[in-house]
Structures are given as C-alpha cells and as structure tokens.
Amino acid sequence: MEAAARAVDDRVADPVLIGKRSRIEPLWKKYSSIPEFPYIDPDEFPCPKRDRFSDKLQNLPKYKSLSKSEALERLKDPLILGCLYLHCGLADGFVGGATRTTAETLRAVFSIVGLAHETTTLFGFFLIEKRLETGTNPFILLADCAVIPDPTPKQLANIAIGAASAFEYFTKDTARVAVLSFSTKGSADHPMVQKVQEAVALARQKAPDLTLEGEWQADTALDLASAQMKGVGGSLMAGRANVLVAPDLNSGNIAYKLVQRVGGCRSVGPILWGTALPANDLSRGCSSEDVLDMLALTSLQARKTMTLEKPTYAR
Numbered sequence: 001m002e003a004a005a006r007a008v009d010d011r012v013a014d015p016v017l018i019g020k021r022s023r024i025e026p027l028w029k030k031y032s033s034i035p036e037f038p039y040i041d042p043d044e045f046p047c048p049k050r051d052r053f054s055d056k057l058q059n060l061p062k063y064k065s066l067s068k069s070e071a072l073e074r075l076k077d078p079l080i081l082g083c084l085y086l087h088c089g090l091a092d093g094f095v096g097g098a099t100r101t102t103a104e105t106l107r108a109v110f111s112i113v114g115l116a117h118e119t120t121t122l123f124g125f126f127l128i129e130k131r132l133e134t135g136t137n138p139f140i141l142l143a144d145c146a147v148i149p150d151p152t153p154k155q156l157a158n159i160a161i162g163a164a165s166a167f168e169y170f171t172k173d174t175a176r177v178a179v180l181s182f183s184t185k186g187s188a189d190h191p192m193v194q195k196v197q198e199a200v201a202l203a204r205q206k207a208p209d210l211t212l213e214g215e216w217q218a219d220t221a222l223d224l225a226s227a228q229m230k231g232v233g234g235s236l237m238a239g240r241a242n243v244l245v246a247p248d249l250n251s252g253n254i255a256y257k258l259v260q261r262v263g264g265c266r267s268v269g270p271i272l273w274g275t276a277l278p279a280n281d282l283s284r285g286c287s288s289e290d291v292l293d294m295l296a297l298t299s300l301q302a303r304k305t306m307t308l309e310k311p312t313y314a315r
Contacts, residue, residue, distance in 0.1 A: 003291035005032035012292065013299045016040060016091055018078040040085070042076040050075060053084050062111035079105060083112035086277050092302035093278035095294050098286055102146060102270075105281040114276045121158035123147050124270030124281065125166060126256045127297065141167040141175075141243045145252040146270035146281060156199035160214075160245045161207045166273045167243045169304060170297065178221035178241035179203070179214030180251070184230045196247050213237050218244065218255075268293040271301070278302050 004015040005028065017024050017039040028037045045053075054071035057063045057080070063071065074080050079096050086094045094113070097105035115122055124146025130138045143163040148155055156179065164175035179200050183193040193215055200214040213235060219226035224239030232238055246252030260267040268290065272280055278301035280294055 001027035002031045002288040003295060004028075005034075006288070006292050007295045008032065008034060010292075013093075013295045014038070015295065016085065018042070018082050018085075040081060042078065042081055045075060045081075053081070053088070056084060056088060057112075060112060077108075079108040080112065083108045083279065086279060087112050093280070093298040095280050095282060095291070095298055097281040098284060098291065101284070102281050106147065106272075109272065109275060109279045109281075113279045115274055116276050119274035121148070121151070121155045121162065122272065122274040123159045123162060124272050125163055126267045126269035127170060127271065128256070128259060128268075129266040137171060137173050137242065139167075139171050139173075139242065141170075142252060142256055143243075143245055143273075144249060145246070145256050146272070147249070149249040151199075151248065153195050153198035153202055156196065156245065156247065157202035157206060160199065160203045160212060160243075161210065162273050163243050163245055164207070164210055164212075166271070170300060171242075173242065175211065175243045176237050176241050177203075177210060177212040177214075177243040177245060178216045178218075178237065179212070179245045179247070180218055180221065181215035181247055182217065183215050184217045184220045185215065185232055187230065192247060211237060213241070214245075216241075266293070268297055271297055278304075 001024065004017060007013045007015055017037065019039070019041070020043065021039060021041045024039050050072060053075055054068060057071045057074060058066055066074065079100060082094050082096055085091045123144035125141050125143035126145050128140045128142055130140060141163055144151065144159050151159060160177050160179055164177050167175045179196050181193050181196045182188060196215040200212065203210065203212055216232070217230070220230050220232060220238070221241035221244060222239060224233065227233045227235065227238035246255060256267050259265045270281055278298050280298050282291060282294055
C-alpha cells in the first residue's frame with residue numbers, strides 16, 4: 001500500500017488495488033493524501049462484470065472444465081482476478097506475489113496471460129544495481145532466478161539471448177553476456193560444465209552478433225585481474241560482463257539473495273521476460289521499495305508492449 005501511494009505521488013503508475021476494501025481503505029489513508037483510490041474487492045464484484053469475467057475464465061484452456069459456480073469462486077483469488085484484468089485489457093501490467101508463492105503466481109500468469117508468440121523460453125531476471133563510481137552503468141542483469149529449475153542447453157542458450165534483449169531494453173546499453181559455471185574455459189570437466197559449454201555454442205549459432213563468453217566463473221566475468229589469472233584476460237569482455245546467466249535456478253536464486261542481503265545491492269525482480277503482457281512476481285520478502293521498483297519496471301515493460309518494440313536479439 002505504501003508503494004502504491006508512492007507510485008501515484010511519483011507518477012510511476014496508476015495502481016489498481018485488489019483486495020478487501022476494509023483492509024485497503026485504512027492503509028490508503030495512512031500512506032496517501034489522495035482521498036479517492038481505485039480498488040477491486042473480489043467479494044463486492046458487480047454481477048454483470050462477474051459473469052463476464054467468469055465466462056472469460058471458462059473460455060481459457062486451463063479452466064474449460066470449471067462449472068459456472070467454480071469459475072465465480074476462482075474470481076475471489078486476487079491473482080486470478082488481477083491476471084484477468086490484464087487479459088481483458090483493463091490494465092497495462094500485473095504485479096503480484098508479495099504474500100503468495102512464486103509457483104502460485106506463475107500458475108495464474110501462465111494460464112491466463114500466457115506467453116508472447118515469439119517466446120521460446122520464459123525466464124525471470126533480477127536487475128541489480130552495483131555500487132560504482134559515477135559515470136559507469138551500475139546495472140547487472142542476472143537470469144534465470146525464477147522459472148526453470150534445471151534448463152537444458154537449448155533453454156540456457158535462449159535465456160542468454162533473451163537476457164541480452166532485456167538488458168538492452170531497460171538500460172539502453174550494449175549487452176555483454178557471461179554464461180556462468182564453476183569452470184573457466186575448461187578448468188574443470190563435469191557434465192554441468194559441458195551443459196554450459198553446449199549452451200554457449202548454441203547461443204553463438206543463434207545470435208552471432210551477441211557479445212557472449214562462457215563457460216566463465218563469476219569473478220572472471222566481473223574482475224579483470226581474475227580474468228587475467230585464469231587465462232582469458234585478452235577477451236574484450238574480461239571483467240566487464242553486465243549480463244550474467246546462471247546455469248540453474250539453484251545458483252541464480254541463491255546469488256541474487258546473497259547480493260541483496262549480504263552485499264546490500266539494490267535488486268529488482270524477478271521480472272518475467274516472455275509473457276504476452278507485462279506480469280511480474282514479487283518475492284515474499286519484498287519491501288515497499290522493492291514493490292515500487294517493480295511497478296516502475298512493469299510500467300516500462302508496458303510501454304514496450306504498447307509500442308511493439310522488437311528486442312535486439314531473437315528470444
């Protein structure tokens with residue numbers, strides 16, 4: 001609620017709040033001086049609109065087996081109702097998950113919002129703000145942190161290409177992608193390393209103009225001295241990567257939480273890349289600042305959808 005009020009004050013977005021009026025109204029009055037606020041109370045949904053939305057829900061493949069009464073009951077779930085508002089064109093973006101699991105949030109997004117036609121691999125990323133001297137781009141993108149537990153080499157290649165597109169869209173800077181491992185250029189031999197090597201080869205075939213290296217360790221990607229010690233200091237990307245692709249969801253999720261909680265970096269996400277319309281998931285450990293940042297990036301995604309701007313690299 002605090003983030004929603006600040007989004008209005010800072011002209012970041014016009015939030016539509018989904019929940020019980022009895023809970024929303026006192027909090028809105030606490031955080032905002034604006035008396036009127038847009039909200040949807042699932043328990044007070046007007047009958048004509050309820051019927052329209054339940055019909056929409058029943059027309060979706062995932063919900064075709066629902067009876068009318070079951071569909072109406074599903075509308076009481078804020079995740080379902082919020083995604084339907086987006087699906088029906090009554091909102092430009094959706095943000096949920098502050099009190100729900102990622103699995104629940106993604107289930108609603110996948111089944112109602114769906115994927116963009118060009119999407120080959122959906123993934124979630126964090127945009128991480130480093131603490132750097134003035135004049136340098138402070139952002140690093142880390143993917144996948146939300147969706148695919150153990151990506152295949154093909155999926156990993158698609159994540160690398162899509163992550164480059166996402167980074168360039170949000171920062172307007174050229175993407176330099178490092179696909180991460182516990183090995184740098186064959187310093188270790190293991191099936192997990194081989195998977196990353198195969199993914200790098202596939203990504204280079206699909207996007208030959210993309211600046212990409214791998215398999216690299218994280219210090220190689222971010223520190224020039226480490227890259228030199230490990231024999232790849234001659235690469236133009238040595239120590240200069242700004243897009244990091246984790247080899248699996250374990251490492252991606254752990255890494256972002258460590259840099260956020262221990263490193264004190266500002267980390268916004270997980271931003272879902274590849275949905276038909278902007279729909280994003282919050283961590284249940286989010287702060288009001290995190291929610292406000294997510295609203296801002298979701299608004300930027302909505303602009304991308306509205307202008308039909310194409311990414312630099314195919315997904």
